[in-house]
Structure formats: C-alpha cells, structure tokens
Amino acid sequence: MKTCPKQYVLAVGDALNAFTGKWKLFIIGALIPGKQRFSELEKNIPKINPRMLSKELRDLEANGIVKRKVNDSVPVSVEYELTPSGYAMREMFDSMIDWGIKHRAWCMPGKIAG
C-alpha cells in the first residue's frame, strides 16, 4: 500500500464509522431535505423502532453528523438536523452512487433498476 499515509486510513475509518450500521444511512438520507422531529423520522423510516432510532441518533450526534435541538414547548419537541459535515456527505454519497450504478451496469446488466 504505497500511497496510503496514516491519515488516509483514519479518514476512511471516520467516513465508515459515520454511516455504517443498519440505519444511519437512512437517517442521514431522511435529514438531507431538512430538519425533522423524532416522531417524523420514526414515521419516515420504515421498520425502525424507537430504541434503534434513539441509539443511532446519539451515535450520529457524538460523531458530529447530526445536531439535536430541544424546543421548550408543551408538549416538548426535539428537532434533528444535519451539521455542515453531515450535509457535506452528499458528495461522498454521490460518488458511491456513481460507482454503484457503473458496477451494476458492468456486472449485472439488465438489473439497472432493481
């Protein structure tokens, strides 16, 4: 691995940490159009349960991908929003999409759309 300085490995590790697991990608995806409340996320992400949603949101917050804002209303509401780093993930996803589409075309022609 000639051209592979240590900070590259760390950087890829950060990126992987940020969106691996079963749900993080869906949560980030759901937040790209804009902030959402806990219950909206729960409704918009099929099959997730509150325990997992809560846990993943805490992970994402700890990793600086999502920020959490409590509105002091009655009843209380909590909004989640991507941080600048979170929004910046789009370019990374775009290049994953590019690769994925080319890969499908290359090795499973005819299955472009599922």
Place this chain on the structure above:
Amino acid sequence: MKTCPKQYVLAVGDALNAFTGKWKLFIIGALIPGKQRFSELEKNIPKINPRMLSKELRDLEANGIVKRKVNDSVPVSVEYELTPSGYAMREMFDSMIDWGIKHRAWCMPGKIAG
C-alpha cells in the same frame, strides 16, 4: 426524500456491501497496487486469519470486486486481482478520504493525524 430514486438507494447499497465488514477494505487496499497470492495477502494484512481471508475473498468475488485465478503449477498458486469495478472504487475512496479529512478538521481540530 425527494431526490432519491430507487436505483440510487440500490447503488449505495451495492457500494456499502462491497466494502463493509472488518476486512474487505484492507483486502481491496492491498490489491490496489496489483495482484497478490493468498499467502501474500495473509502476510500483508495484519491479524487476519485464513478463514476470514478466504470468506471475504469469496464475498468479494461474488460481488464482482475481485477475480480469482488458479495457476496450474506445482505447488498450485492462486492469484487474486481487482476487477475493473474493483479498481474503479478508488474514486469513491478518494471522496471518502476528502470528507473524512474535512470532517476531522471541522470537529476535532488538532487531531488531524491521529
């Protein structure tokens, strides 16, 4: 999720499948400079054991990332090499590296190099 057609989700899924897990990224990284034999991979990837190496290589081959070539020599040797799709992952990794480095600069300044 307005701008999120189904084939995008599939494409990202393909990309994730291709390199998640504990070892796939290291294997791909080890193969970027060129083809390598089983035992070379085993030696070059610290702490991997033959069972995991074998399993991950089979996964990668099934996903069209790696191709396996048996040389009919004595003793037998087997070479693994990235497919064109495999080599094409570099751009994706580069954009992950970009994001990771910016992310580190943004949310953990001073820890650029670990």
Place this chain on the structure above:
DNA sequence: CTGTATCCTCCGAGATACTG
C-alpha cells in the same frame, strides 16, 4: 411526544486444528 429498560436472538468474527 420523546425517549429508556429489559430481554432475547442471531450472526460476524476470533482461535485452533485439520486437509488436499
């Protein structure tokens, strides 16, 4: 509404020994 607390299951992955 926004989460926690428990309990449980399944599988990724390590250790070690063995085979053609």
Place this chain on the structure above:
DNA sequence: CAGTATCTCGGAGGATACAG
C-alpha cells in the same frame, strides 16, 4: 500453498413494555 471444519463469544439489532 491454499484453504476448510468446529467451537466459541460478544455485540448489533429486534420486540415489547414502560417513563417523564
């Protein structure tokens, strides 16, 4: 050399009920 066969364990993730 290039793998496979077992055994084992921890942790990711699901189901459900409960709490502030």
